[in-house]
Amino acid sequence: xxxVDVADESTVQEGPARIVVVEGKEIGLxxxxxRVYAVRxxxxxxxxxxxxxxxxxxxxxxxxxxxxxxVPDAPELRCPWHHWGFDLxxxxxxxxxxxxxxxxxPVAIRDGRISVNI
Amino acid sequence: MNGSSxxxxxxxxxxxxxxxxxxxxxxxxYRSEVGRHGLRRVASGHRIEDGGMRWDLMGEKGGxxxxxxxxxxxxxxxxxxxxFGLLSGNNGSIAGNPDPDYTAAICSAYxxxxxxxxxxxxxxxxxxxxxxxxxxxxxxREIERLGPHPxxxxxxxxxxxxxxxxxxxxxxxxxxxxxxxxxxxxxxxxTTAVVANAAHTPAGSAAxxxxxxxxxxxFYMAQTVSLVLRGVFEKFPGLRVMLVEGGISWLPHVLWRxxxxxxxxxxxxxxxxxxxSEYVRDHIRLTTQPIEDPPRREHLEQIFDMVDSDAIVMxxxxxxxxxxxxxxxxxxxxxxSSLQRLFHDNACEFLExxxxxxxxxxxxxxxx
Numbered sequence: 061x062x063x064v065d066v067a068d069e070s071t072v073q074e075g076p077a078r079i080v081v082v083e084g085k086e087i088g089l090x091x092x093x094x095r096v097y098a099v100r101x102x103x104x105x106x107x108x109x110x111x112x113x114x115x116x117x118x119x120x121x122x123x124x125x126x127x128x129x130x131v132p133d134a135p136e137l138r139c140p141w142h143h144w145g146f147d148l149x150x151x152x153x154x155x156x157x158x159x160x161x162x163x164x165x166p167v168a169i170r171d172g173r174i175s176v177n178i
Numbered sequence: 179m180n181g182s183s184x185x186x187x188x189x190x191x192x193x194x195x196x197x198x199x200x201x202x203x204x205x206x207x208y209r210s211e212v213g214r215h216g217l218r219r220v221a222s223g224h225r226i227e228d229g230g231m232r233w234d235l236m237g238e239k240g241g242x243x244x245x246x247x248x249x250x251x252x253x254x255x256x257x258x259x260x261x262f263g264l265l266s267g268n269n270g271s272i273a274g275n276p277d278p279d280y281t282a283a284i285c286s287a288y289x290x291x292x293x294x295x296x297x298x299x300x301x302x303x304x305x306x307x308x309x310x311x312x313x314x315x316x317x318x319r320e321i322e323r324l325g326p327h328p329x330x331x332x333x334x335x336x337x338x339x340x341x342x343x344x345x346x347x348x349x350x351x352x353x354x355x356x357x358x359x360x361x362x363x364x365x366x367x368x369t370t371a372v373v374a375n376a377a378h379t380p381a382g383s384a385a386x387x388x389x390x391x392x393x394x395x396x397f398y399m400a401q402t403v404s405l406v407l408r409g410v411f412e413k414f415p416g417l418r419v420m421l422v423e424g425g426i427s428w429l430p431h432v433l434w435r436x437x438x439x440x441x442x443x444x445x446x447x448x449x450x451x452x453x454x455s456e457y458v459r460d461h462i463r464l465t466t467q468p469i470e471d472p473p474r475r476e477h478l479e480q481i482f483d484m485v486d487s488d489a490i491v492m493x494x495x496x497x498x499x500x501x502x503x504x505x506x507x508x509x510x511x512x513x514x515s516s517l518q519r520l521f522h523d524n525a526c527e528f529l530e531x532x533x534x535x536x537x538x539x540x541x542x543x544x545x546x
Contacts, residue, residue, distance in 0.1 A: 106507040112234035140233035142501055 063168065063175045072096050072174065077111040082178055087165065089174060090115060090148065092135040097148045098167045098176045099137065104160030108141035115148065137162070183259030184539040185505055186525040188465045189366070189422050189494035190254065190263045190303075192296050193231070193244045199295075203287035208280060217284070220274045222369040222378065224387035227500075229268075235498045244498055247299030254497045255302050258505050259540075261522070262531055264331055265296055265305040266364055266422070273339035274370030278313035282320065285310050289324055297329050304529070306332035306364040311340055314351045321352070325359035331529045332364040337397045337424060338371035344401045345408025353414045362418035362463075362528060365401065367394050398424030399432050402462065406436060409449045411457040418528060420463045422494055427470050430484040433458060459486065463528050465494035466520065467503040469511055478511055488516050492525040509541045517541065 066080045067089060077088035079101060086101035088111020103110040118134035121127070135148045145154040151164035166177040194217075201213045228236060235244055235253065242249040255263055267288065275281045285308040292305050307330055309317035324330055333356050335344065342348045344365075356363060369390075377383045380400065384390035398421050411417060436454035444450070450457075464485070472478055482491065496502050505521070512520055518539050526533040 106504060108504075109234055114233055140235075140500075141504075 061177050063177050065173055065175050066098075067174045069096070069169050069172045069174050074115075077101075079111060082176065085178075086111070087176060088112075089167075089176075090137065092148060093132070096167050096169060096174055097135075097137075098165040098174075099146075099148070099151070100163035100165075102163070103139045103141070103144065104162065105139065105144050106141055108139050110137065110139045110146070110162065113138045113140045113143075116145075118147070118154070182261050183505070183541050184522050185258055185260045185541070186493065186522050186529070186531070187254075187260055187263040187495045187497070188364075188420060188492050188525055188529075189266050189467060189496050190250065191268050191497065191499060192247070192250070192265045192292060193229075193498070194268050195291055195295070196245055199245075200287055200291040203290050204283055208283045212284075218275060218277075218280065220370040220373050222372050222387075222390070224369065224378075224384075224390060226369065226387055230499045232498050232500055232502055247296045247303070250497070251300045254495070255300060258495075260302055262302050262304060262525075262529075264364070264529065265292060265303055266332075266366060267292070267306065267308050267334055272308060272310070273336040273368035274373040275312070276373070278310050278316055281310040281312055282316040284308075285320055286323070289320065293324070293327065293329075304329050304331040304531075306330075306334045307361075308334055309352070311335060311349075311352075314349060318351050318355045321355040321359060321361070325355065325361055330361065331531075332362050332420070334364045334366060336368040336370075337365045337401050337421070338394065339368040339374045341374050343404035343408075345404030345406070345410050347408075350410075350413065353410060353417050357414045357416040360416070360530060362420055364420050364422060365398075365424070366422045367397070367424065371397070394423070395425040395428045399428050402429075402432055402458065403436065405462075406454045406457045407447050407450070409447065411461045412449055412451060418461055418463070420465065420492070420528065422465045423467060423496060424464070425468070425470060426464050426466070426485060426487070426491060427478075427481050429458075429464065430481065433485070459490060463490050463492055463524065465492050466508050467494040467496045468501045469503050469508050471511075475511060479513065482512070482516070487512075488519040488524075490524065491520050492528065493521045506542050 064082050072078045072089045072091050074091045077090045080087050088099050088101045090097045092115050101109050101111040115135050115137050118131035118136050119128050120131050136145045136154055137148050138145045146162040151162040152158045168175045201209055272281050272284050288308050297303050307324055309320050372378050378390040379393040380396050433455040440454055521539045
C-alpha cells in the first residue's frame with residue numbers, strides 16, 4: 061500500500077466526482093459534506109463508471125410501517141446504471157447481502173492536498 | 179469499438195426533443211397549446227429521477243446531449259458496434275393520455291420528427307411508429323400513412339397503459355394493418371398504468387417505483403394470454419409481437435398453464451387450432467433487458483432452455499435508461515452457442531432486416 065498524492069482539495073467539491081488516474085486505474089474522488097472519499101470507477105455489477113453516480117444520505121427504517129429516516133453520516137453512492145447503492149465508507153453494497161463490494165481507498169488530506177492509499 | 183459487432187438492439191429510446199424543435203410539426207390547436215404550455219404529462223406519482231435516464235449521460239458531452247441523435251451514434255451505435263438499432267420512442271407523453279385526437283396529433287408529429295431528424299442521422303437506425311391506442315381508427319390511419327416507409331420496422335403499443343386487453347376485437351383493425359404492412363407490434367411498458375387502470379399493478383396501486391417495476395411482468399403475462407386465447411394469431415396468421423422490457427422468466431409458467439388448461443377448457447376457445455404454446459413460439463418474441471439476474475447463472479440458462487431462447491429471445495439495451503443493459507453484461511449470462519441467435523439472428527429474421535451485410539456477432543464478455 062502506497063500513499064499517492066492525487067489532487068488539490070479545492071478541486072473536489074460536492075457534485076460530480078473528480079476522476080484521477082493512478083497506476084492505470086480510474087479513481088473517483090467524491091466529496092460528501094466535509095469528507096472526501098476515493099472509489100475505483102468500476103461497478104462490480106455491470107461494469108458501469110460508478111463514480112458518475114450520485115451520493116445520497118444513507119437511509120434506515122426501524123420496522124415496516126415506520127417512517128424512513130436519513131443517516132447523513134453514512135452516505136450512499138448509487139450507480140448511474142441500475143442504481144445499485146454502496147456505502148461510501150466501506151464499499152459494501154447497501155443491500156442485505158452486502159455484495160458486490162465497491163473498491164474504496166483510504167484518503168488523507170494534508171496541507172490542502174489529497175492523498176490516496178493505493 | 180472499431181467496426182460492427184453485428185449487434186441488433188430492439189429497444190433504444192430517442193429522448194423527447196426540445197419542444198421548439200418539433201412544435202411546428204403539430205397541427206393547430208395543438209401547436210399553440212404545446213408551444214405555450216408544453217406537453218400534457220401523465221404522471222404515475224412515483225419518483226423516476228431524471229426521467230429514468232442514466233446519470234452518467236446527463237448534461238453535455240462533446241457539445242451534444244441526449245436530445246441529439248449524434249450523441250446516440252457515438253455513445254451507443256459506434257461504441258458497441260451496432261449493426262441495427264430500433265428507435266422505440268419515449269412514450270410518457272402519449273401512453274394513457276385520455277384524449278385520442280390530441281394523442282394522434284402528438285404521435286404523428288413525433289413520428290415525423292423521428293423520421294427526419296433521427297433516421298437521417300445514421301442508416302443503422304430504424305423506428306417503431308407511435309400510434310394512439312385510444313382510437314384504433316386513428317391508429318390505423320397513422321400506420322397507413324407511415325407504415326410503408328422502409329425504415330419503419332415496428333408499431334408501438336404499451337403493455338400497461340390500456341383499458342382493454344390486447345386480444346380483444348377493439349385492436350383488430352390495428353393488427354390487420356400491421357399484418358398487411360408486415361410490421362411487428364413492439365409492446366413496451368409505460369409508467370402511466372395508474373391512469374388507464376386506476377392502479378399501477380393488477381393487484382392495486384404500488385407505493386413506490388420499485389414496487390411497480392417488479393410487477394411489470396404481470397401485464398405481459400396477461401397480454402400474452404389475451405393475445406393467444408382470444409385467437410389473434412388465428413385471425414392474423416402473419417402478425418408478429420415483440421414483448422420488450424417485460425422479463426422472460428414468467429413465460430414457462432404461462433406456456434405450461436395455457437397448454438394444460440387448454441385440454442380442459444378448450445371449449446371456451448374453440449377457434450384455436452393449435453396448442454397455445456405453439457402460437458407463442460411462432461408469433462411472439464421477448465427481449466433481454468432487464469436481464470434476469472439469479473444468484474446462480476445456470477438457473478437463467480435453464481429458464482432460457484424452457485422457453486427455447488435460441489428461437490425467441492432478442493437483445494435490447496434500453497439505452498439511455500437507468501436500467502440499461504450493456505451488451506457485454508448480457509453476453510456474460512448466455513452460452514456461447516446462443517450468442518449469434520440472441521444478439522443478431524432472431525431479431526434480424528423477426529424485423530425482416532437485410533442481414534447479408536452483417537458480420538458474425540463478436541462481443542466481449544463483461545462483468546457477470
